[in-house]
Amino acid sequence: MNSFFLILVVIGLSVAGYAVGRARSVFAAAGDVRILHSLPSYYGMFVALGCGLPAILLLAIWLIIQPQIVDHMVMSGLDPSIMPQNADAYSLMLTDIRNLSSGNATSREASPAIVAATERYLALQSIGFWSMVVGVVCIAMLGLAWARSQISRNFRARNAVEKIIRALLIVCSMIAILTTVGIVLSLIFESIRFFARVPFFDFLFGIHWSPQTAIRAEQVGASGSFGAVPLFAGTMLITLIAMLVAGPIGLLSAIYMAEYANPKFRGIAKPMLEVLAGIPTVVYGFFAALTVAPMIRGWGEGVGLDVSSESALAAGLVMGIMIIPFVSSLSDDVINSVPQSLRDGSYGLGATKSETIRHVIIPAALPGIVGAFLLAVSRAIGETMIVVMAAGLASNLTANPFEAVTTVTVQIVTLLVGDQEFDSAKTLAAFALGLVLFFVTLGLNVVALRVVRKYREKYD
């Protein structure tokens, strides 16, 4: 038996509570449910929630707090002679005890004191667990009994249930928001640690990127160099290439889909175009690395250009293909939402279809199209897999699309892949880069959404 079964028990009690509440309300109404304030199912829901919610809440809190209390009790119960002196030794010993208690081999031979502590640990855990079971079940029963006692003919169960449900909805949305806040905060704190080692302006405006830090002081290149400009430039270059591909193709295909295509073709082609958005980016990545990049290099050799086998062009082209659906789908939506009356007005003046599109529809849809482009740009900047596979790692500061460049996302990946200590400038640099990336894409998204919304207001 573990916590999972306990949850099942609570759910079972809630279901029973529902039946009890429903039956009780029908009984209170003496069989004539019309005189009740709410439908019987609301009374059932009220009892179920009254039974389940506090119990689940208690369970969650208990599961969070119990390990800490147990750890503390075990460690403070140790013989003072083997009491660890510093924090590192403390956590090491705790890990030993935990490993031993779950039956894993430990790094060292366990001393009798540790074995004793382990036994104590297991005992405390078992006590904690069983008291939790008792506590949760008691709370569930008490909640059930209390909620049932509330039921009377005039009790406003519907209002109460709806209030509780609204609170649940708020909690759910708060979880999403708080997670975002947590991510941002962790980025900010780690970045602050990074900027304590590398000056802020050296990072933002330095033009040399070589994120190596030495293990021993006398190593070559010990200091490392964290000028992120080549990364920003590489990101911009690839994004630019991607937008040069996706912008025209996406917009023109959107115009075709929205204005010219017959419904049958549109019904087939539009979902197919949107399939592009569903292809995993890693697939695009190896398509770029294994097919497009060698092809471009082959062409380059054919016309006497020196093209490296990992080029910004290959990554940019494939990324452009990937973001076509973002441009075309959103543009298609805004073009479709241009009112028919504007088209009629233009046709009524003797304008042709293409004149109408150029002079009326595109200007009317322009804010939305700009919004679509900005969203696509922010998508391109944040894209990782394609550039990791196709753009390379060389932090060249160049505008030549035939050379290998590297991007912010690629560097974050390489900095955090493999064995890392979490306190070197090298690792922390990833957080600083992530922070920059976050603010750029956040800014683009905010502007884009604002533009799109402004446009929507105009015609709705």
Place this chain on the structure above:
Amino acid sequence: MSEKKKMAKSDASPASKATPPNATPKMKGDKVKVFYGEKQALMDVDLDIQPNEVTALIGPSGCGKSTFLRCLNRMNDVIDICRVEGKITLDDEDIYDSTLDPVQLRARVGMVFQKPNPFPKSIYDNVAYGPRIHGTAQSKADIDEIVETSLTKAGLFGEVKDRLLEPGTGLSGGQQQRLCIARAIAVNPEVILMDEPCSALDPIATAKIEELIDELRENYTIVIVTHSMQQAARVSQRTAFFHLGELVEVGDTEQIFTNPNDSRTQGYITGRFG
């Protein structure tokens, strides 16, 4: 009777009497049938539109009057499932002839819609739109002149002359509708079709548009669809009553409203149905 036609053109005083039926019609509908998919929306409509007159099309909702109006400049072509049979002529030229370009037709037969639909451009650009796409104006000065005369004819110039470069969508509903009329006039059409031009406007704006329609009659042939029988009586010289896709009766407005031949017309104008 071409004398009479010329008279009407030169004579500025509004003639309240309709042109006699034997004058040469500007547009002529001959056994016009319209189908939306399988459904027939118009049955064998024969209707002549006399020059320099306001012809009002009245009838209950869904009777086909807007459909007929939209046939006159082939706006129904925009709707995929719509099919038109029969013959409609403009100055004895078949407008559904395969050699005729609907784009050119619409330059000759302009349209004003139920809901004011100015383009999201400046007032100036809204009016200059037609002349620009048709290339009728060569220089900036030409366009300036067309914009000014069109706005003046639409009775809007005085109100907007200081803000020609502001968006047309910022005007009031009535001003927007007059802007749309100015936009239609700027192409210099021969016929102007109006599809319930006042139904989205308040009474004061409606009165202004009606006044404008009466003035425009001097230079243009106007066909107006309206739900308001008072409006039809006020602005039109001829009235056609549609019911269930049929043209029930057409005649001088005065006769239709005082002494209709058909009992259905009688019923509709006295408010017994529709």
